[in-house]
Amino acid sequence: xxxxxxxxxxxxxxxxxxxxxxxxxxxxxxxxxxxxxxxxxxxxxxxxxxxxxxxxxxxxxxxxxxxxxxxxxxxxxxxxxxxxxxxxxxxxxxxxxxxxxxxxxxxxxxxxxxxxxxxxxxxxxxxxxxxxxxxxxxxxxx
Amino acid sequence: xxxxxxxxxxxxxxxxxxxxxxxxxxxxxxxxxxxxxxxxxxxxxxxxxxxxxxxxxxxxxxxxxxxxxxxxxxxxxxxxxxxxxxxxxxxxxxxxxxxxxxxxxxxxxxxxxxxxxxxxxxxxxxxxxxxxxxxxxxxxxx
Amino acid sequence: xxxxxxxxxxxxxxxxxxxxxxxxxxxxxxxxxxxxxxxxxxxxxxxxxxxxxxxxxxxxxxxxxxxxxxxxxxxxxxxxxxxxxxxxxxxxxxxxxxxxxxxxxxxxxxxxxxxxxxxxxxxxxxxxxxxxxxxxxxxxxx
Amino acid sequence: xxxxxxxxxxxxxxxxxxxxxxxxxxxxxxxxxxxxxxxxxxxxxxxxxxxxxxxxxxxxxxxxxxxxxxxxxxxxxxxxxxxxxxxxxxxxxxxxxxxxxxxxxxxxxxxxxxxxxxxxxxxxxxxxxxxxxxxxxxxxxx
Numbered sequence: 001x002x003x004x005x006x007x008x009x010x011x012x013x014x015x016x017x018x019x020x021x022x023x024x025x026x027x028x029x030x031x032x033x034x035x036x037x038x039x040x041x042x043x044x045x046x047x048x049x050x051x052x053x054x055x056x057x058x059x060x061x062x063x064x065x066x067x068x069x070x071x072x073x074x075x076x077x078x079x080x081x082x083x084x085x086x087x088x089x090x091x092x093x094x095x096x097x098x099x100x101x102x103x104x105x106x107x108x109x110x111x112x113x114x115x116x117x118x119x120x121x122x123x124x125x126x127x128x129x130x131x132x133x134x135x136x137x138x139x140x141x142x
Numbered sequence: 143x144x145x146x147x148x149x150x151x152x153x154x155x156x157x158x159x160x161x162x163x164x165x166x167x168x169x170x171x172x173x174x175x176x177x178x179x180x181x182x183x184x185x186x187x188x189x190x191x192x193x194x195x196x197x198x199x200x201x202x203x204x205x206x207x208x209x210x211x212x213x214x215x216x217x218x219x220x221x222x223x224x225x226x227x228x229x230x231x232x233x234x235x236x237x238x239x240x241x242x243x244x245x246x247x248x249x250x251x252x253x254x255x256x257x258x259x260x261x262x263x264x265x266x267x268x269x270x271x272x273x274x275x276x277x278x279x280x281x282x283x284x
Numbered sequence: 285x286x287x288x289x290x291x292x293x294x295x296x297x298x299x300x301x302x303x304x305x306x307x308x309x310x311x312x313x314x315x316x317x318x319x320x321x322x323x324x325x326x327x328x329x330x331x332x333x334x335x336x337x338x339x340x341x342x343x344x345x346x347x348x349x350x351x352x353x354x355x356x357x358x359x360x361x362x363x364x365x366x367x368x369x370x371x372x373x374x375x376x377x378x379x380x381x382x383x384x385x386x387x388x389x390x391x392x393x394x395x396x397x398x399x400x401x402x403x404x405x406x407x408x409x410x411x412x413x414x415x416x417x418x419x420x421x422x423x424x425x426x
Numbered sequence: 427x428x429x430x431x432x433x434x435x436x437x438x439x440x441x442x443x444x445x446x447x448x449x450x451x452x453x454x455x456x457x458x459x460x461x462x463x464x465x466x467x468x469x470x471x472x473x474x475x476x477x478x479x480x481x482x483x484x485x486x487x488x489x490x491x492x493x494x495x496x497x498x499x500x501x502x503x504x505x506x507x508x509x510x511x512x513x514x515x516x517x518x519x520x521x522x523x524x525x526x527x528x529x530x531x532x533x534x535x536x537x538x539x540x541x542x543x544x545x546x547x548x549x550x551x552x553x554x555x556x557x558x559x560x561x562x563x564x565x566x567x568x
Contacts, residue, residue, distance in 0.1 A: 015465060017310050017458045021303040021358055027203040028301055031170035032443045039441060039501075050501045061169040064208040064252075071202070074305055075465075075476045110206075157323060159316045159454055161447040163500055168443050174301045181299060181359075192359045216447055217323075217334045311487040312457035345453040348492040348536075355486070394490075 006084045006137055008041035011101060014076045024071030030108050031064060034096045037082035038112070041094075047133055057127050059114040062091060066110035070100075077101040086138045089126060091115050148226045148279055150183035153243060156218045166213030172250050173206060176238045179224035180254070183236075189275055199269050201256040204233060208252035212242075219243040228280045231268060233257050290368040290421055292325035295385060298360045308355030314392050315348060318380045321366035322396070325378075331417055341411050343398040346375060350394035354384075361385040370422045373410060375399050432510045432563055434467035437527060440502045450497030456534050457490060460522045463508035464538070467520075473559055483553050485540040488517060492536035496526075503527040512564045515552060517541050 012033055020026040042049045052059065072078050079101050085093040091113050098108040118124045154175055162168040184191045194201065214220050221243050227235040233255050240250040260266045296317055304310040326333045336343065356362050363385050369377040375397050382392040402408045438459055446452040468475045478485065498504050505527050511519040517539050524534040544550045 013465075015458065015461050016304050016306075017312055017461055019305040020300050021305065021307045022200060022202060022300075023305045024202075026301050027206065028170045028173035031173065032441065035441050035443055039439075048501065058164060060164060060166075060210070060213070062210050064169065064206070064210075066206040068202070068204050068206075075474065155323075157316065157319050158446050158448075159319055159452050162442050163445040163447065163449045164442075165447045170443055174299065177299050177301055181297075190359065217332065306484060306486065308486075311490065312454045315454035315457065342448060344448060344450075344494070344497070346494050348453065348490070348494075350490045352486070352488050352490075 006086060008037070008044050008082050010037060010040040010080050010082075011077050012036055012080060014072050014074055014078065016074060018072075019074050022071075024073055025076075027066070027068060030066055030068075030098060030110070031112075033078065033080050033098060034064075034082075034094070034110065034112055037080035037096055038094050040080075041082040041084065045133070045137065052130070055127070055129065056119050057124070057130070058117040058119070058121075059092065060117055061112050062115040063113035064110065065112075066108060068108050070105055070107045072098070072100065072107050078107065079104075084134070084137065085111075086134055088113075089131070092126075092130075148228060150179070150186050150224050152179060152182040152222050152224075153219050154178055154222060156214050156216055156220065158216060160214075161216050164213075166215055167218075169208070169210060172208055172210075172240060172252070173254075175220065175222050175240060176206075176224075176236075176252065176254055179222035179238055180236050182222075183224045183226065187275070187279065194272070197269070197271065198261050199266070199272070200259040200261070200263075201234065202259055203254050204257045205255035206252065207254075208250060210250050212247055212249045214240070214242065214249050220249065221246075226276070226279065227253075228276055230255075231273070234268075234272075290370060292321070292328050292366050294321060294324040294364050294366075295361050296320055296364060298356050298358055298362065300358060302356075303358050306355075308357055311350070311352060314350055314352075314382060314394070315396075317362065317364050317382060318348075318366075318378075318394065318396055321364035321380055322378050324364075325366040325368065329417070329421065336414070339411070339413065340403050341408075341414070342401040342403070342405075343376065344401055345396050346399045347397035348394065349396075350392060352392050354389055354391045356382070356384065356391050362391065363388075368418070368421065369395075370418055372397075373415070376410075376414075432512060434463070434470050434508050436463060436466040436506050436508075437503050438462055438506060440498050440500055440504065442500060444498075445500050448497075450499055453492070453494060456492055456494075456524060456536070457538075459504065459506050459524060460490075460508075460520075460536065460538055463506035463522055464520050466506075467508045467510065471559070471563065478556070481553070481555065482545050483550070483556070484543040484545070485518065486543055487538050488541045489539035490536065491538075492534060494534050496531055496533045498524070498526065498533050504533065505530075510560070510563065511537075512560055514539075515557070518552075518556075 079099040081097040083095045095111045160171045221241040223239040225237045237253045302313045363383040365381040367379045379395045444455045505525040507523040509521045521537045
């Protein structure tokens with residue numbers, strides 16, 4: 001049971017341009033990889049983020065937290081695991097774990113909180129289609 | 143009194159490459175700007191981070207937090223305010239505030255925690271020269 | 285004499301996030317630094333690029349060339365030298381030289397060509413206010 | 427026959443962090459995508475770039491050219507097509523074409539030239555294992 005459907009995995013291979021002179025991935029890149037994670041999660045659930053924007057809702061990041069346990073290195077394939085926290089209503093909270101695919105070592109964990117914004121740039125309540133979407137996911141995964 | 147010397151300000155102008163299709167600075171860039179902030183703070187205090195590395199100490203990011211209140215936009219000059227938290231010994235904690243220079247609006251606040259690592263990549267205790275450096279700052283600013 | 289006024293210099297300090305595991309600035313960053321160069325050149329000439337966009341003209345990059353002679357390293361201050369080529373009318377061509385400020389070594393040279401685009405995304409002829417702007421520069425520097 | 431084996435294709439999906447306020451992919455990102463292209467080409471040929479470095483050879487970019495024909499947009503899947511130019515011996519020249527996967531529109535074409543450098547940072551002649559590698563490819567594809 002649990003929340004199987006609310007967790008999604010995708011992969012990314014670290015390029016030279018992601019590394020820094022310490023020989024490891026520069027920390028700011030994990031925020032890009034969180035974006036890849038949530039973007040692919042939405043797509044896999046049938047609601048690409050692009051579609052959300054086409055419905056007039058924008059979801060800027062309001063908060064980010066990241067704990068770095070071990071580095072990703074050049075050419076590593078990382079697993080980006082994204083989990084939708086279904087209990088948060090006024091904003092959307094997503095939890096992330098980044099693992100090294102080859103040995104399943106946990107490298108980074110963190111979260112982002114996303115606000116709901118209308119096309120005029122005003123913070124808004126979560127739209128009905130998104131609340132229904134999250135509710136449906138909760139029921140499907142219960 | 144207070145901790146005047148432990149707070150430092152520098153500026154940066156947002157370029158096109160920093161923005162995203164929402165027309166504002168992409169959130170991951172704030173972590174780069176935090177780096178500019180702490181880098182210029184160290185330099186202004188007479189101990190450039192480059193010198194720290196030359197002494198065999200590397201300071202990877204172990205934790206990041208960021209709260210986004212309002213966006214920085216193209217061509218905005220932002221003020222990066224960095225404050226060294228002198229109470230943290232096992233790691234180094236730095237607090238940041240990003241403001242819009244033109245109207246002093248607070249855009250983002252956050253912190254980073256940095257570990258101490260030796261040239262072999264092992265986490266290490268803070269080196270004496272850094273503890274003395276922080277102690278001296280505390281006394282100077284008391 | 286010459287085209288003194290059509291050449292502009294600004295500086296940038298290389299951060300950790302700009303470097304890669306070879307210990308030098310990742311090559312794609314030079315395109316960001318070219319942007320800083322032309323942006324500050326326009327500003328210094330009294331016509332910030334932001335103002336150009338406010339007049340309804342967008343200038344996307346249509347072509348880029350870059351020759352890498354020597355690397356910029358962490359914490360280096362680089363000089364970004366931008367020169368407007370006044371002979372090009374249908375598009376705007378800018379030449380760049382990136383130098384190490386400390387020893388004046390030439391690190392990179394290159395150019396970008398920019399198209400003129402209206403607010404609907406269509407390529408357009410150079411607007412009168414930009415042709416007059418370039419003509420005035422030519423005369424001032426003759 | 428031609429050079430079938432010397433051309434390689436891989437894909438990438440444009441993220442929010444790649445776009446700029448014009449609503450399209452920022453031009454500097456194409457250089458990152460060229461890197462993905464050549465990296466995956468080397469891997470598919472059995473000689474990952476990481477292995478080349480492990481043999482003591484580094485291949486910094488010495489030259490880049492890019493012609494931008496049409497923009498990639500958020501969430502587009504782009505095809506990165508990389509072709510090794512087998513006629514160049516003193517350095518390695520790679521040609522790239524970036525296409526929109528959905529309609530096969532050519533967006534960008536360009537090339538990079540890579541130097542051969544030893545572990546001490548000195549430019550060196552192409553190592554025997556790389557010359558043999560390219561020769562073998564030429565014969566295989568003849």
